[in-house]
Amino acid sequence: MGFLNVTVALVAIASLTPVATLAQTITPALDGTGTLIEYQGQTYRITGGTEAGGNLFHSFEHFGLNAGQVAQFLSQPGIENILGRVTGGNPSLIQGILRVSGSNAHLYLINPAGIIFGPGSSLDLSGNFTATTADRIGFEGGWFNASGPNDYSGLGGNPQQFSFLQANPSGIVNAGDLITSGNLYISAGTILNTGKIEGKHVILAAVPGQSLVQLAQPGMLLRLEVDRSEIAAGITALDLPTLLTGSGLDLPVAVPPGAVVITNTVQGQTVDLMAAERVRPSDPKLIRTGDGTGQDPTVVLFPENLEDPLSVTMIDSRVDQPHDLLYGGNSGTISRVIPPDAEGVGAISATLERVTTPIDKLKIVAEGHEGNIWLGQTWLNADNIQDYQGAMG
Structure with missing residues (x-):
């Protein structure tokens, strides 16, 4: 990674035409993907689709659920990922249950027109869950396009990229209970959570348009790149107020x-x-990490120019208003709050190891004077800081 410029800051101790009502039904797209849907009672049984290299692909014209309804994706051993796209140009309003049966496959739902998880929505699956408004998902052998034709023969292995080709991608709203024992990932142009989100590793990423999200290995931070590809005949993105039209949900707060x-x-x-x-x-205590008692997420504010390097800011929890510093950083920063029982330099090292983009600066915000500070349980001063340079990049 190379040598970093380390700065210590001391703190004194003291579109398509919007529809009036969102349709809540699931219908297959007649595009050759082969998705089959059987409605039994309150359950949509989703079978068929196209298999490729451990992946099962589905294509829907519409995808929505009323309260009490279930979308059951039927899988089988050997299927690693189930990927469903929504091609009709209308947002998905999901007020029921998303279920995966027959395997521990991970579920991906992609709708560039936007996704709303209503108050009655929940998950019933043992794998990871991903919801995105990207225009396409990249694999080593090609792209899974959210609209238009696909060559499924090259789409084996795990997804590697999400491509947002429109200038202002649609948003995702969660007012339900998105809870899974696996990882949970939401990526869109804007994200509003008024419900509950819980997973092993949770990523919420509101990304700029014309960007390429590089999916990293579990535990690593996502990397963004500029995507100058031209979008073909695609689905028009919707802003958040338009997305919510007909959903019965209101914006409780301003959402830029x-x-x-x-x-x-x-x-x-x-x-x-x-x-x-x-x-x-609205309250930093809403973000819970570790065993549920911590409040130390990693906060990334993407740079205005995605080709610029990032800076890292490590904030000791004993400074005044540490969460104001955590959420109020400049664009192009990765920030974390270090609790008093954490090994400070180890936390820096662990954070840097998760970053796959260039870093040009490391900043430490802590209480102290004349070069003597606490960072977590680590005492740093002018005499020993050089000993930690290797761990800090």
Whole structure:
């Protein structure tokens, strides 16, 4: 990674035409993907589709659920990922249960027109869950396009990229209970959470348009790149007020484009909150990490120029208003709050190891004077800071 410029800051001790009502039904797209749907009672049984290299692909014209309804994706051993796209140009209003049966496959739902998880929505699956408004998902052998034709023969292995080709991607709203024992990932142009989100590793990423999200290995931070590809005949993105039209939901707070706005619980062993604008929790205590008692997510504010390097800011929890510093950083920063029982230099090292983009600066914000500071349980001063340079990059 190379030598970093380390700065210590001392703190004195003291579109398509919007529909009036969102249709809540699931219908297959007649595009050759082969998705079959059988409605039994309150359950949509989803079978068929196209298999490729451990992946099962589905294509829907419409995808929505009323309260009490179930979308059951039928899988089988050997299927690693189930990926469903929504091609009709209308947002998905999901007020029921998303279920995976027959395997521990991970579920991906992609709708560039936007996704709303209503108050009655929940998950019933043992794998990871991903919801995105990207225009396409990249694999080593090609792209799974959210609209238009696909060559499924090259789409084996795990997804590697999400491509947002439109200038202002649609948003995702969660007012339900998105809880899974696996990882949970939401990526969109704007994200509003008024419900509950819980997973092992949780990532909420409000990304800018014309960007390429590089999916990293578990535990690593996402990397963004500029995507100058031209979008073909695609689905028109919707802003958040238009997305919510006909859903029965209102905006409880202002939600700027590119923001992650949180008014209810987000919990995971690790939580990454990433935004092109700001991460805006109504209360920092809503973000719970570790065993549920910590409040130390990693906050990433993407740079205005995605080709610029990032800086890292480590904030000791004993400074005044540490969460104001955590969520109020400049664009192009990765920030964390270090609790008093954490090994400070180890936390720096662990954070840097998760970053796959260039870093040009490391800043430590802590209480102290004349070069003597506490960072977590680590005492740093002019005499020993050089000993830690290797661990700090």
